[in-house]
Amino acid sequence: MQWDLNWFICTLRSSIGKKLIMALTGLGFCIFLIAHLAGNLTICAGEDAFNSYSERLHALGPLIILTEIGLLFFAVAHVFIGAYLFYENFRARPEGYLVKKNAGGRTIGSVTMPYTGLFILLFIVIHLVDFHFVEKTDQTIYQIVLETFSNPGYAFFYIVSMIIVAIHVSHGFWSAFQTLGVSNSEYMSVFRVVSIIISLAVGFGFGILPIYISFIS
Numbered sequence: 001m002q003w004d005l006n007w008f009i010c011t012l013r014s015s016i017g018k019k020l021i022m023a024l025t026g027l028g029f030c031i032f033l034i035a036h037l038a039g040n041l042t043i044c045a046g047e048d049a050f051n052s053y054s055e056r057l058h059a060l061g062p063l064i065i066l067t068e069i070g071l072l073f074f075a076v077a078h079v080f081i082g083a084y085l086f087y088e089n090f091r092a093r094p095e096g097y098l099v100k101k102n103a104g105g106r107t108i109g110s111v112t113m114p115y116t117g118l119f120i121l122l123f124i125v126i127h128l129v130d131f132h133f134v135e136k137t138d139q140t141i142y143q144i145v146l147e148t149f150s151n152p153g154y155a156f157f158y159i160v161s162m163i164i165v166a167i168h169v170s171h172g173f174w175s176a177f178q179t180l181g182v183s184n185s186e187y188m189s190v191f192r193v194v195s196i197i198i199s200l201a202v203g204f205g206f207g208i209l210p211i212y213i214s215f216i217s
Helices: 002-013 015-045 049-060 062-092 111-133 141-149 152-179 187-216
Strands: none
Touching: 015 049, 015 062, 015 152, 049 062, 049 141, 062 111, 111 141, 111 152, 141 152, 141 187, 152 187
């Protein structure tokens, strides 16, 4: 048991272990995004449907709190380990590549991962302040969403943020499976396509909400 624990700790401290944590936490967030999008789209069914969805979530009580704590832990681990790996890569190649090529799967998603990740962290903080920690005593979540998105500046910020999330996911989803050992070229081609589909669904699905709300408010 002691040997297993030492092996586990050594694995987590290694570069491979850190990349595995990045992959698992990243996939966890992709699953959360899909579930969260499905819930948010209930707003298209009207005020009662959206408020009912919110009430069902809050009715979970301790379970939803544990889920939120788990997501927070995932976020902290993902951001800090990602920043550490970025620093390690930068220190290994301080002058960067002399010639940048679009080889080896380099895309806008892969090149901007550290920067889009930091932006997403900033967005999450702002999003939680505006929707999670806001006073809900005298208004429903539906009213809060309508009021928040009635601000054109915030609506624009939200849409841009969803585009950035989509860019991050477009690379993060398939690369997570690559980190987990899926190296078969046929499988990876499928995961790349699925990654693009998910990123488009996330970017369009979330991004369309402020536009839709502007028409009904």
